[in-house]
Amino acid sequence: MKRPHGEATGVADETWAIETEHLTKVYGGEVIAVNDLSFRVPKGVIFGFLGPNGAGKTTTLQLLLGLQRPTAGRAWIFGHVCGPQSVTVRRLVGYLPTNPRFPGHLKPFEYLDLVGQLYRIPADVRRPRIASLLRAVGLLGVADQRIATLSTGETTRLGIAASLVGDPLLLLWDEPTAGLDPAARRFALDLIRELGRERTILVATHILADIDQVCTHVGVMHEGRMIFCGPIAEMKRRLRGDSFFLDLEGTEDNLRRLAGMLAQLPVVSAEWLDPRRVRISVNGEVSRAEALAEVLRRVDQAGVVLHGVQTGLGATEDAYLQLLQEDELHGFKRFQDAPRPAAPHPGTSQT
Numbered sequence: 316m317k318r319p320h321g322e323a324t325g326v327a328d329e330t331w332a333i334e335t336e337h338l339t340k341v342y343g344g345e346v347i348a349v350n351d352l353s354f355r356v357p358k359g360v361i362f363g364f365l366g367p368n369g370a371g372k373t374t375t376l377q378l379l380l381g382l383q384r385p386t387a388g389r390a391w392i393f394g395h396v397c398g399p400q401s402v403t404v405r406r407l408v409g410y411l412p413t414n415p416r417f418p419g420h421l422k423p424f425e426y427l428d429l430v431g432q433l434y435r436i437p438a439d440v441r442r443p444r445i446a447s448l449l450r451a452v453g454l455l456g457v458a459d460q461r462i463a464t465l466s467t468g469e470t471t472r473l474g475i476a477a478s479l480v481g482d483p484l485l486l487l488w489d490e491p492t493a494g495l496d497p498a499a500r501r502f503a504l505d506l507i508r509e510l511g512r513e514r515t516i517l518v519a520t521h522i523l524a525d526i527d528q529v530c531t532h533v534g535v536m537h538e539g540r541m542i543f544c545g546p547i548a549e550m551k552r553r554l555r556g557d558s559f560f561l562d563l564e565g566t567e568d569n570l571r572r573l574a575g576m577l578a579q580l581p582v583v584s585a586e587w588l589d590p591r592r593v594r595i596s597v598n599g600e601v602s603r604a605e606a607l608a609e610v611l612r613r614v615d616q617a618g619v620v621l622h623g624v625q626t627g628l629g630a631t632e633d634a635y636l637q638l639l640q641e642d643e644l645h646g647f648k649r650f651q652d653a654p655r656p657a658a659p660h661p662g663t664s665q666t
């Protein structure tokens with residue numbers, strides 16, 4: 316089913332490769348794997364999908380593919396609604412799962428041929444396509460071996476080839492470089508860059524260096540929610556802001572004294588990320604150097620030891636970790652603000 320124009324967000328169908336609205340998946344009535352997720356991936360980008368273990372990335376991919384049914388909300392691929400019945404969506408998407416498993420008794424060509432038949436690709440198109448895919452992923456040398464005898468890297472390459480058999484417009488690759496040696500990883504990244512010229516690619520990964528090398532856009536999931544989605548440059552810029560980080564060491568009293576002094580300082584605002592790390596944002600009226608000098612003077616006066624200053628001009632990894640840290644902090648604030656249970660009556664026991 317194609318998405319009607321002007322519905323909900325009023326966006327034309329073809330603008331987005333992926334679009335979700337309030338997408339939610341609760342497993343077994345208790346685990347909220349995906350929590351009210353609304354995000355969009357523009358057509359033609361290489362999108363890095365980040366998040367710590369258990370953030371909900373794989374579940375999101377499975378919802379897009381129709382392998383899972385959402386508890387609430389909806390998703391579209393190129394304007395086509397996702398779901399278990401959506402044959403169109405499956406034709407548009409090539410999926411590489413984490414640690415793909417294949418029937419071990421088949422040979423790579425036989426398996427890919429089977430995939431091609433499922434896509435109903437005629438034999439005269441299918442066979443040459445599979446041969447050139449096997450060449451492209453460097454598996455011609457093992458084409459006569461049974462899949463069970465392939466190495467981890469070769470199995471991943473086979474998974475990559477399988478995701479490309481249907482010549483899809485969108486690739487959803489879940490950790491394509493996991494378990495690969497440096498040469499195989501380089502190969503996979505080069506392939507992503509190459510394929511990204513003509514397709515939209517979503518790459519879920521834990522390896523931030525991979526994201527830096529190939530992605531133009533990034534989405535960061537944490538505890539089932541999307542905490543950032545946009546161009547990678549914007550993520551770095553936004554988080555960098557006009558701020559720097561101080562790593563400190565001192566007694567509780569001295570750190571508290573410093574917190575009080577910084578709170579009084581009009582040229583900056585200080586946000587404590589943990590008891591020994593503070594982010595200093597400079598207000599527009601003074602230079603960074605001037606603000607830093609003022610702050611360092613207070614650090615000295617408070618008797619606190621300075622271990623390091625970071626400018627916030629870091630790479631994706633810094634921005635990513637900062638995002639997670641800030642989200643954790645907000646989570647903590649939510650927890651603090653939550654209504655507390657009533658105090659027990661005197662005489663009642665707590666276990």
Ligand SMILES: Nc1ncnc2c1ncn2[C@@H]1O[C@H](COP(=O)(O)OP(=O)(O)OP(=O)(O)O)[C@@H](O)[C@H]1O
Pocket residue numbers: 342343346347348366367368369370371372373374375
């Ligand atoms: N079939 C399932 N039944 C119950 N809970 C599940 C199921 N699949 C995933 N979960 C839970 O949902 C949450 C999200 O898992 P998911 O695999 O989507 O995260 P992820 O971001 O892909 O993690 P990783 O990076 O470790 O692969 C986790 O708490 C996980 O334990």
